[in-house]
Amino acid sequence: LAKTTQPISMDSYEGQEVNITCSHNNIATNDYITWYQQFPSQGPRFIIQGYKTKVTNEVASLFIPADRKSSTLSLPRVSLSDTAVYYCLVGDPASGNKLVFGAGTILRVKS
Amino acid sequence: NAGVTQTPKFRILKIGQSMTLQCTQDMNHNYMYWYRQDPGMGLKLIYYSVGAGITDKGEVPNGYNVSRSTTEDFPLRLELAAPSQTSVYFCAADQGMNTEAFFGQGTRLTVV
Numbered sequence: 001l002a003k004t005t006q007p008i009s010m011d012s013y014e015g016q017e018v019n020i021t022c023s024h025n026n027i028a029t030n031d032y033i034t035w036y037q038q039f040p041s042q043g044p045r046f047i048i049q050g051y052k053t054k055v056t057n058e059v060a061s062l063f064i065p066a067d068r069k070s071s072t073l074s075l076p077r078v079s080l081s082d083t084a085v086y087y088c089l090v091g092d093p094a095s096g097n098k099l100v101f102g103a104g105t106i107l108r109v110k111s
Numbered sequence: 112n113a114g115v116t117q118t119p120k121f122r123i124l125k126i127g128q129s130m131t132l133q134c135t136q137d138m139n140h141n142y143m144y145w146y147r148q149d150p151g152m153g154l155k156l157i158y159y160s161v162g163a164g165i166t167d168k169g170e171v172p173n174g175y176n177v178s179r180s181t182t183e184d185f186p187l188r189l190e191l192a193a194p195s196q197t198s199v200y201f202c203a204a205d206q207g208m209n210t211e212a213f214f215g216q217g218t219r220l221t222v223v
Binding site: 049085099 | 115142144146154155159169203208209211213
């Protein structure tokens with residue numbers, strides 16, 4: 001089964017760049033890597049998705065090395081409002097169309 | 112465009128009671144999911160559906176049932192509520208693997 005491993009938590013200060021790395025050693029050829037953000041008492045929200053190299057949108061960047069066994073979500077100049085849980089997901093062909101979440105990374109941004 | 116709508120937002124049940132958590136989406140997405148999230152924990156998949164008339168178990172299906180008679184609706188049924196089912200329940204919809212999933216705002220359920 002494709003499975004992801006992320007740090008349990010990270011702390012940062014306002015204005016810093018935050019990089020959260022996700023390990024997915026068993027990623028399948030056709031799988032994309034997707035990141036979600038969840039604020040307390042809300043459902044997760046899609047942040048970014050990529051297949052290889054680098055993807056950037058207005059919120060974040062996603063870096064994926066050539067072997068695709070890991071990925072790094074980069075949040076530029078975080079603010080207090082970026083405090084949330086961040087989940088890394090990869091498709092799991094063995095599970096069909098399930099959308100399975102891991103434990104995620106708790107990011108705490110301090111002033 | 113409402114996206115994914117869940118009702119009710121809050122509910123208190125007594126042990127042994129039953130209830131249905133409603134989930135409806137207006138995006139015409141074939142895939143829908145139900146999750147539960149206990150305090151301080153990640154999301155656990157309860158059931159999912161790849162289209163009308165098709166449902167399948169997720170990671171933690173015991174104590175729950177679902178149906179998918181239409182593309183829009185995916186209700187979750189609790190037949191005999193237990194304190195262990197106290198949780199926040201989220202419904203989601205997407206167009207399949209590797210597509211963006213949209214989540215509802217959640218239903219906070221307390222069983223006493």
